[in-house]
Amino acid sequence: MAVRVGPDDFDIGAEVKALTAGRTDIGAVVTFTGTVRGEGSGRPITAMELEHYPGMTEAELVRVEREACERWPLLASLVVHRVGPLRPGDNIVLVIAASAHRQAAFEAAEFMMDYLKTKAPFWKKEAVAGEAARWVDARDEDDAAAERWNRKASGPSR
Amino acid sequence: MGAAPRTVKLMYFAWVRERVGTASEEVVLPAGVTTVADLKAWLAARGTGYEAAFVKPGVIRAAIDRRHVQETASIEGAGEIAFFPPVTGG
Numbered sequence: 001m002a003v004r005v006g007p008d009d010f011d012i013g014a015e016v017k018a019l020t021a022g023r024t025d026i027g028a029v030v031t032f033t034g035t036v037r038g039e040g041s042g043r044p045i046t047a048m049e050l051e052h053y054p055g056m057t058e059a060e061l062v063r064v065e066r067e068a069c070e071r072w073p074l075l076a077s078l079v080v081h082r083v084g085p086l087r088p089g090d091n092i093v094l095v096i097a098a099s100a101h102r103q104a105a106f107e108a109a110e111f112m113m114d115y116l117k118t119k120a121p122f123w124k125k126e127a128v129a130g131e132a133a134r135w136v137d138a139r140d141e142d143d144a145a146a147e148r149w150n151r152k153a154s155g156p157s158r
Numbered sequence: 159m160g161a162a163p164r165t166v167k168l169m170y171f172a173w174v175r176e177r178v179g180t181a182s183e184e185v186v187l188p189a190g191v192t193t194v195a196d197l198k199a200w201l202a203a204r205g206t207g208y209e210a211a212f213v214k215p216g217v218i219r220a221a222i223d224r225r226h227v228q229e230t231a232s233i234e235g236a237g238e239i240a241f242f243p244p245v246t247g248g
Contacts, residue, residue, distance in 0.1 A: 034248055050247070051172055053240060056224035081247060093248050113248060119226065121240075122247025123172035135173045138244030 038088030
């Protein structure tokens with residue numbers, strides 16, 4: 001179980017390899033990678049800046065990961081989130097969930113992303129060609145995605 | 159009574175930071191400012207930048223000592239209080 005926040009890019013293959021090295025109890029590894037889209041509201045995005053709240057960001061990600069571990073029988077997990085200047089196509093976020101069986105890994109990875117999106121203190125600022133950079137608005141869909149886990153009777157897969 | 163002045167560190171992020179004009183500051187809280195909502199109202203009256211930042215106080219989220227809190231949360235004993243827009247990471 002680990003979280004990492006910083007400007008550096010990540011290598012998905014290397015992260016999975018490190019997380020599962022020497023493990024024979026893991027039977028399912030799910031990874032989610034979020035990347036920078038080159039388009040927003042129909043206009044081309046030239047650059048993105050990710051601001052965060054050092055200290056609280058890591059604490060929130062640890063809380064999200066801990067909650068996932070309480071809900072599903074995870075054997076390993078990792079959350080990596082980049083900050084600072086990014087460009088279209090760049091990696092932003094990586095979530096890995098590993099379990100004995102696939103359903104727990106799938107669900108835990110989705111849960112961690114949904115919770116991260118509404119709880120972890122990150123803010124995106126997009127630069128659109130020929131315009132002043134602007135802060136990205138939060139989406140109601142993200143709140144709804146996180147909220148459904150409160151209603152769902154989640155638990156170990158079968 | 160004569161309670162000691164309460165000093166707290168305030169932090170601002172994203173467009174709240176840009177409108178206020180600073181990332182962080184130390185303030186002495188006046189008597190009567192006891193909740194997050196009170197603090198927002200007090201800050202909104204501190205000047206043009208603050209007024210612009212807190213014009214719609216309900217939109218702005220708060221954290222006390224790096225944990226999310228609601229409007230009604232007490233700021234008693236807080237060391238660091240942060241104000242920011244809804245988060246947009248991931």
